[in-house]
Amino acid sequence: MSSPATVSELFRDTMAGLCSGVAVLTTRRNDASPCGLLATSVSAFSATPPSVLTSIGHTSRCYHALAESEHFGVHILRADQERLAHVFSSLVEDKFDGVDWSWDADVPELADTIVYLRCRREALFELYDHSVLIGDLIGGRRDGGEPLVYFERRMDWRLEPAS
Numbered sequence: 001m002s003s004p005a006t007v008s009e010l011f012r013d014t015m016a017g018l019c020s021g022v023a024v025l026t027t028r029r030n031d032a033s034p035c036g037l038l039a040t041s042v043s044a045f046s047a048t049p050p051s052v053l054t055s056i057g058h059t060s061r062c063y064h065a066l067a068e069s070e071h072f073g074v075h076i077l078r079a080d081q082e083r084l085a086h087v088f089s090s091l092v093e094d095k096f097d098g099v100d101w102s103w104d105a106d107v108p109e110l111a112d113t114i115v116y117l118r119c120r121r122e123a124l125f126e127l128y129d130h131s132v133l134i135g136d137l138i139g140g141r142r143d144g145g146e147p148l149v150y151f152e153r154r155m156d157w158r159l160e161p162a163s
């Protein structure tokens, strides 16, 4: 039987080895300020209707805004946006300072990302120290490009086809 510490390490190392795209979730707080955080837990939920799923930690300073706002944004970062990824995974006071962004009605939209999805919050399931947030896709844009990739605690990978 493995010890809880070993199991926790196995979990962390396994998740670090799960290759994923990198997203920034954004929404508006009650005081009308923008907030956002980096998340790799974004995935498709259903195709009909088109909806996405993500998991938000309860300690995130964005948690209550995401849990209460009607809308939120999902931005898939491009390969040259690692600096933006570090800003949105940090605890700096104003993550939007110096970032190119604008309001899409009530959702902060970051410029130049591969994808921006405007989502309407449909469900929130609280469990343990995270909540699963599901949103229906109601708008957005897709410009394409090479994605930023997270793998083995690094984001400076470049994708190349094998042939």
Ligand SMILES: Cc1cc2nc3c(=O)[nH]c(=O)nc-3n(C[C@H](O)[C@H](O)[C@H](O)COP(=O)(O)O)c2cc1C
Pocket (backbone or CB within 6 Å): 036, 037, 038, 039, 040, 041, 042, 055, 056, 057, 059, 060, 061, 062, 063, 088, 089, 090, 091, 150
């Ligand atoms: C690679 C990576 C992936 C992350 N994925 C998630 C995630 O899916 N959900 C989450 O709540 N936090 C995730 N985080 C942590 C948040 O980005 C981080 O805690 C952030 O500082 C929260 O900022 P906030 O308190 O301003 O919301 C991730 C961090 C990194 C570095």
